[in-house]
Amino acid sequence: VFIFLQDWRSVLIPAIAVPVSLIGTFAxxxxxxxxxxxxxxxxxxxxxxxxxxxxxxxVENCHRIMLQQKLxxxxxxxxxxxxxxxxxxxxxLVLMAMFVPVCFLPGISGSLYxxxxxxxxxxxxxxxxxxxxxxxxxxxxxxxxxxxxxxLPFRMFNIFFDWVxxxxxxxxxxxxxxxxxxxxxxxxxxxxxxxxxxxxxTGFVPDEDMGIFFINVKLPExxxxxxxxxxxxxxxxxxxxxxxxxxxxxxxxxxMIDQVSNPNNALLIIVLEDWEKRKKTELFxxxxxxxxxxxxxxxxxxxxxxxxxxxIPGLGTAGGLSFMLEDLRGVDPKxxxxxxxxxxxxxxxxxxxxxxYSTYSxxxxxxxxxxxxxxxxxxxxxxxxxxxxxxxxxxxYYVNDFNIFGQTFKVMIQxxxxxxxxxxxxxxxxxxxxxxxxxxMGTFSTAKIVFGPQTITRYNMYQAAxxxxxxxxxxxxxxxxxxxxxVAKEVLPxxxxxxxxxxxxxxxxxxxxxxxxxxxxxxxxxxxxxxQYESWMIPFPIMLSVPVAFLGSLCFLYILGIENNIYTQxxxxxxFGMTCKTEILIVELAKELREKxxxxxxxxxxxxxxxxxxxxxxxxxxxxxxxxxxxAVGAGSASRRSLGTAVFGGMIVGEILGTxxxxxxxxxxxxxxEKIGGWKPPAQNPVK
Numbered sequence: 001v002f003i004f005l006q007d008w009r010s011v012l013i014p015a016i017a018v019p020v021s022l023i024g025t026f027a028x029x030x031x032x033x034x035x036x037x038x039x040x041x042x043x044x045x046x047x048x049x050x051x052x053x054x055x056x057x058x059v060e061n062c063h064r065i066m067l068q069q070k071l072x073x074x075x076x077x078x079x080x081x082x083x084x085x086x087x088x089x090x091x092x093l094v095l096m097a098m099f100v101p102v103c104f105l106p107g108i109s110g111s112l113y114x115x116x117x118x119x120x121x122x123x124x125x126x127x128x129x130x131x132x133x134x135x136x137x138x139x140x141x142x143x144x145x146x147x148x149x150x151x152l153p154f155r156m157f158n159i160f161f162d163w164v165x166x167x168x169x170x171x172x173x174x175x176x177x178x179x180x181x182x183x184x185x186x187x188x189x190x191x192x193x194x195x196x197x198x199x200x201x202t203g204f205v206p207d208e209d210m211g212i213f214f215i216n217v218k219l220p221e222x223x224x225x226x227x228x229x230x231x232x233x234x235x236x237x238x239x240x241x242x243x244x245x246x247x248x249x250x251x252x253x254x255x256m257i258d259q260v261s262n263p264n265n266a267l268l269i270i271v272l273e274d275w276e277k278r279k280k281t282e283l284f285x286x287x288x289x290x291x292x293x294x295x296x297x298x299x300x301x302x303x304x305x306x307x308x309x310x311x312i313p314g315l316g317t318a319g320g321l322s323f324m325l326e327d328l329r330g331v332d333p334k335x336x337x338x339x340x341x342x343x344x345x346x347x348x349x350x351x352x353x354x355x356x357y358s359t360y361s362x363x364x365x366x367x368x369x370x371x372x373x374x375x376x377x378x379x380x381x382x383x384x385x386x387x388x389x390x391x392x393x394x395x396x397y398y399v400n401d402f403n404i405f406g407q408t409f410k411v412m413i414q415x416x417x418x419x420x421x422x423x424x425x426x427x428x429x430x431x432x433x434x435x436x437x438x439x440x441m442g443t444f445s446t447a448k449i450v451f452g453p454q455t456i457t458r459y460n461m462y463q464a465a466x467x468x469x470x471x472x473x474x475x476x477x478x479x480x481x482x483x484x485x486x487v488a489k490e491v492l493p494x495x496x497x498x499x500x501x502x503x504x505x506x507x508x509x510x511x512x513x514x515x516x517x518x519x520x521x522x523x524x525x526x527x528x529x530x531x532q533y534e535s536w537m538i539p540f541p542i543m544l545s546v547p548v549a550f551l552g553s554l555c556f557l558y559i560l561g562i563e564n565n566i567y568t569q570x571x572x573x574x575x576f577g578m579t580c581k582t583e584i585l586i587v588e589l590a591k592e593l594r595e596k597x598x599x600x601x602x603x604x605x606x607x608x609x610x611x612x613x614x615x616x617x618x619x620x621x622x623x624x625x626x627x628x629x630x631x632a633v634g635a636g637s638a639s640r641r642s643l644g645t646a647v648f649g650g651m652i653v654g655e656i657l658g659t660x661x662x663x664x665x666x667x668x669x670x671x672x673x674e675k676i677g678g679w680k681p682p683a684q685n686p687v688k
Contacts, residue, residue, distance in 0.1 A: 003154075003157060007063070007143075009142045009143055009144065010059050010063060010142075010143065012138070012142060013055055013058070013059050013135050013138045013139060013142065014052040014055040014056050014059060014621075015052075016055075016134070016138065017051055017052055017054070017055040017127060017130050017131070017134075017135065018048055018051055018052060020126065020130050020134065021047065021051040021123045021126045021127045021130060022044065022047065022048070022051075022123065024122065024123070024126035025044065025047065025119060025122045025123040025126065028118070028122040028126075029118070029119065029122070032118060034115060034118060034119075037115065038636055038639060039112050039115040039116050039570075040115045040116070040118075040119050042116060042567075042570075042629075042639070042640070042643055043115065043116045043117075043118075043119025043120050043123075044119055044123070045625070045626075045628075045629065046120065046574060046625070046626065046643075046647070047119060047120055047123035047124070048625055049621060049622035049623075049624075049625025049626060050095075050120070050123065050124055050127065050578070050622065051123050051124065051126075051127035051130075052127075052618075052621050053091075053127075053581070053618040053621065053622065054088050054091070054092070054127050054128055054130070054131030054135070055127070055130065055131050055135045056614065056617050056618050056621060057084050057087070057088065057131070057585065057614050057618065058077075058080060058081075058084060058088075058131050058135045058136060058139065059135070059139060059143075060613060060614045060617055061080040061083060061084050061614065062076045062077050062080040062139045062143060063143065064613070065079050065080060066143065066145055070145070072145065073139055073140050073141075073142075073143040073144065073145075074140045076139075076143075077136045077139045077140050077143075080136070080139070081132075081136055083589075085132065086588060087584055087585050087588045087589075088128055088131050088132060089128065089132075090529075090532050090584050090588065091580075091581040091584050091585075092124055092125065092127070092128035093528055093532070094525055094528055094529065094577060094580050094581060094584065095120065095121070095124045095577040095578075095581060096121050096124060096125060097524045097525060097527070097528040098521045098524055098525050098573065098576065098577045099116075099117040099120055099121045099521075099573070099577070100117065100121060100524075101520055101521075101524055102114070102117045102517060102520070102521065102573065103117045103118060103121075105517070107506075107509060107510070108312070108315075108506045108509075108510070109506075109509075109510040109566055112566055112570070113517070113570060113573075116570050116574075120574065161613075165609070165612055165613075168608070168612060168659060168660060169605065169608065169609055169612075171660045172604075172605060172608050172659070172660050172661075172662075172663045172664070173601070173605050173663075175660060175661060175663070175664040176601050176604050176605060176663045176664045176667045177601065178664075179664055179667060179668050182661055182664035182665065182668070183668070185661065186544060186547065186548075186661075186665075189547040189548050189550075189551045190547050192551045192554075193547055193550050193551050193554060196551070196554035196555065196557075196558050197554060197564070199558065200554060200557055200558055200562075200563065200564045201475065201476030201478055201479050201563045201564070202476055202477075202478030202479075202563060202564045202565070203476045203477040203478055203507065203563040203564070203565040204311075204477060204503060204504075204506055204507030204510055204565055204566055205311040205312055205503070205507075205565060205566055205567070205639070206311065206563065206565055206567070206638035206639055206642055207286070207308055207311055207319050207320070207638065208311055208635070208636055208637070208638050208639065209275070209284055209285040209286070209634075209635070209637065209638070210285065210308065210309055210635070211271065211272045211273075211274070211275065211285065211635070212269065212270065212271050212272065212309065213270050213272075213285060213288075213289055213306060213307065213308045213309065214256055214267060214268065214269055214270070214306070214307055214308075214309070214318065215235075215267070215268035215270060215292070215293075215296070215304055215305065215306050215307075216255065216256055216257055216265070216266075216267060216304070216305045216307065216357075216359070217231065217232060217235065217265060217266035217267070217268060217302050217303075217304055218255075218264060218265055218302060218303045218304075218305075218359060219231060219264040219265075219301065219302045220264065221264060221361055221363050221364045221365060221454075222264065222364065222365040223263065223264035224263055224264075225252060225253050225263040227264075228252050228253065228263060228264055228265070228266050228302075229252050229266075231266070231299075231301050231302045232250050232252055232266045232268070234299070234301075235268065235296055235299075235302075235304070236248050236250060236268075238295060238296060239268070239270065239292060239296075242288060242291070242292060243283060244272050244273050244277070244278050244283040244288055245270060245271075245272060245273070245288075246271050246272060246273045247270075247271035248268060248269070248270060248271070249268070249269040249271070250266060250267070250268050250269075251266065251267040251268075251269075252266045253265065253266065254266065254267050255267070255359055256317060256318070257307075257317060257318060257359050257466065257468060258359050258455060258457070258466065259317065260454065260455050262454055265359070270288075270292075272285060272288070275633070275634035275635060276634075279633065285308065286308070286473075289306040289307075289308070290306075290354070290473075292304075292306055293305065293306040293355070303357075305355065305357040305468070307319060307320055307468060307470065308320065310502065310503055311503060312503065312506075315502050315503045315506060317502075318468055318502075319470075319503065320468060320469055320470040320471070320477075320503075321467075321468065321469040321470070321471070321477065321480055321481060321484065321500075321504050322466070322467075322468060322500065322501045322502035322503065322504045322505075323466070323467040323468075323469065323484060323498060323499075323500060323501070323504065324459045324464045324465070324466055324467075324498065324499045324500075324501050325339075325340055325343065325464060325465045325466075325467060325492075325496065325498055326459055326460065326462040326463070326464045326496065326497050326498065326499060327462055327463040327464065327495070327496060328462060328495045328496065328497060329495035329496070330463065331463075331495075332362075333362035333452055333453045333456070333463075334362045334451075336360075336362065336463065336465060337360065337361065337362040337363070337453075337465075339492070339493065339496060340358060340360055340465045340467075342491060343467075343487065343488070343491050343492065344356050344357075344358060344467065346487050346490070346491050347467075347469065347483075347484065347487055350483045350487060351472060351475075352471060352472055352475045352479050352480045352482070352483035353469055353470075353471065353472060353480055353483055353484075354469075354470045354471060354472040354473070354475075355469065355470055356467055356468075356469035357467070357468055357469065358465055358466060358467045358468070359466070360453065360457075360465035360466065361453060361454065362451065362452055362453045363451050364451065364452060364453060364454045365449055365450075365451055366449070366450050366451065366452055367423060367426075367447055367448075367449065367450075368447070368448050368449075368450040369390075369426065369445055369446075369447050370445060370446050370447075370448070371383075371386065371444060371445045372444045372445065375443070375444040376444050379433055379439050379443065379444060380433040380434040380435055381431050381433045381434075381439055381444070382433075382434070385431050385432065386431055386441075386445075389429055389430075389431045389441070390426075390429070392413050392414070392415075393414070393415040393419075393420060393429050394415065394420050394426070395414065396412050396413070396414045397412065397413050397414070398410060398411070398412055399411040399412065399413060423447045423449075426441055426442075426445075426447055427440065427441055427442030427445075427447070428440065428441070428442070429441040459499065459501070460499070466501075469484070474561065476563040477504070477507060477563075478507070478563070481500070481504060481507070481508070484498075485498075510566060517569065517573060518569075518572065518573070518576070521573050521576055521577070522543065522546065522576060525539075525543060525576065525577070525580055526539050526543060529542060529543075529580075529584075533591070535673065537669045537670070537672060537673040538587065538591060538669065538673070540665065540669045541583070541587050541662055541665035541666040541668075541669050541670075542580050542583045542584055542587050542662075543580060544661075544662075544665045545579050545580070545582075545583045545654060545658040545661065545662055545665070546576050546579050546580065548579075548653060548654055548657045548658050548661060549575055549576075549579040549650040549651065549653060549654030549658060550572065550575065550576075550650060551653065552649045552650045552651075552652060552653020552654060552657075553568075553571070553572065553575055553645075553646045553647070553649045553650030553653075554649075555649060555653070556645050556646070556648065556649025556650075557645060557646060557649065560641075560645055562641060562642055562645055562646075563642070565642055567639050567642040567643040567646075568642045568643065568645075568646040570643060571642070571643045571644075571645075571646030571647045571650075572646055572650075574647055575646065575647050575650040575651065575654075578622065578647075578651060578654075579650070579651075579654045579658060582615055582618065582619060582654070582655070582658065582659075583658060583662045585611045585614060585615055586607050586608055586611050586615065586659070586662050586663070586666075587607070587662065587666055588607075589606075589607035589610055589611055590603045590604050590606075590607035590608075590663070590666050590670075591603075593606055593607055594670060600666075600667050600670045600671060600674075601667055603666075603670075604663035604664075604666045604667050604670075605663055607663070607666075608659065608662070608663045612659065615655070615659055616655070616659075619651060619654075619655040620655075622651060623648060623651050623652060623655070626644050626647050626648045626651070627644070627648060628644070629641065629643060629644025629645075629647075629648070630644040630645050630648050632644065
């Protein structure tokens, strides 16, 4: 603002609009029960760039009138409000009309949209009130007529900006008089959007560098807890040598993926150093996970699988892909294991999959105790006493509590370890019968070794095996999921099916909503503009700039290799509104000039010239406000880059090409409006 208007007083007015709007937004969030979280903070960051727009429009228009018409601040602001009140109300209601319907979307994606939409809508609404009340008052008090010559740097900037304005004016006039070129350009943009959108990989929520990840350790089936502990100790020594690792927490005997206790499993929790100390690419979380998994798996004693936390806490126990293989035929666990590992073998050959892993096994050695129930009855032994004895000696059995020294202690009974080390020790246990005689367990039972699964998982009532996987570098979760489904169709026999779960299920549910959300947003924008201008045609030159901005956004995402996820889609919705908000300033004035008797081309070109500085100022302020998101690093950087790049790229292309093409779109639609719709300007109406 200072560079364009070259007056520090003009800077204060938009600057005051920021805290006023944000404080009001915080109050609205508190009233609605919203929290300060990643999505609402995104909304607040973008709101800072949005809320200054209305104040900039007021200040710039007042400054221009004072300079051109030599009026004082009070008279200038009166004329300013006559000219900009309608565009400010229109642009504000366009943004709100686009975001408010999005608040009612269901599911996880609806919750994310809702946080963002409420934040933006509240800040924009308060900003509009501020621009219509506080900003004019501040202009009348603070702005003074400028009589001195600008400093040399400002004069050089003014010469450069006049040259840019003239160049854009010539381009706009050329396209306005060659409408067929603009139509070709519009068709090209739409085809480009379709082509790029089909090429950009898709995802749900990007995996973040959270500074912490897990490692699942699995030894051969039947390994003891002592053996597992030795492997974990050796792994800890290897992990300590990696740069960027701060702490290691190990839990021996626990399987995090299946959430069960197994003696041959362990969980390692790796806490990384602060992001400020890990600025190199090789110290990022996922780079460390790949290197650590490769080095740990060189040991033949165990299998190590690194996996991140879920991007949204509560949606599963692990990040990445979560897949359930379901058995509809009811086969035995051994057959399920064979089919599972044939599936995993094919999966790990796919270039889209970095690693696919399952903890399911049907080869766990187990002791099967076969009890002769008829003999138990003949010996007058209660079957419940048999099971109680097994639990008491081999497991643990609660007896009672007792109080001593002011504390309560539990009494638990269990046989000492040396009396329950071997299978033969089971046969030496005794059970009291109804005649008060002790009967050895071996008289009515036999024990043998069998193999089977440690736990049987059921998903949707079917026997199932869980598969966790991570996408390879440069591959999105959507591409990895497509590879999963392709292999499943090729490998799985009849009677087996698959289902996605956790984050993958949410991604699948949200996959078809993007088009509906975009259509809903554009429909509400059109309906509002239709009511605002009472014309079917006037909204089109405003909305036809959306494909140009959308193409720019997709180009930036494609070039930078960012996937199309929920945050980029939120950015698209905001981009649609901001693009329409910018073009309203031009089309609104062109409409007024046409009603005053200007020709169609003259009204379009004059409106673009008059509003060019305001459009560039508001667009530049918003683009600079978004740029920190594009280069974000550290915690939450993946989400910030996704959202920031989508908005940043679209606004740059929209500002450059949109301001050139909008006058041409207005000329085409106004010509159709007059030739087909029958509308006539006042100068051509017959005089009675």
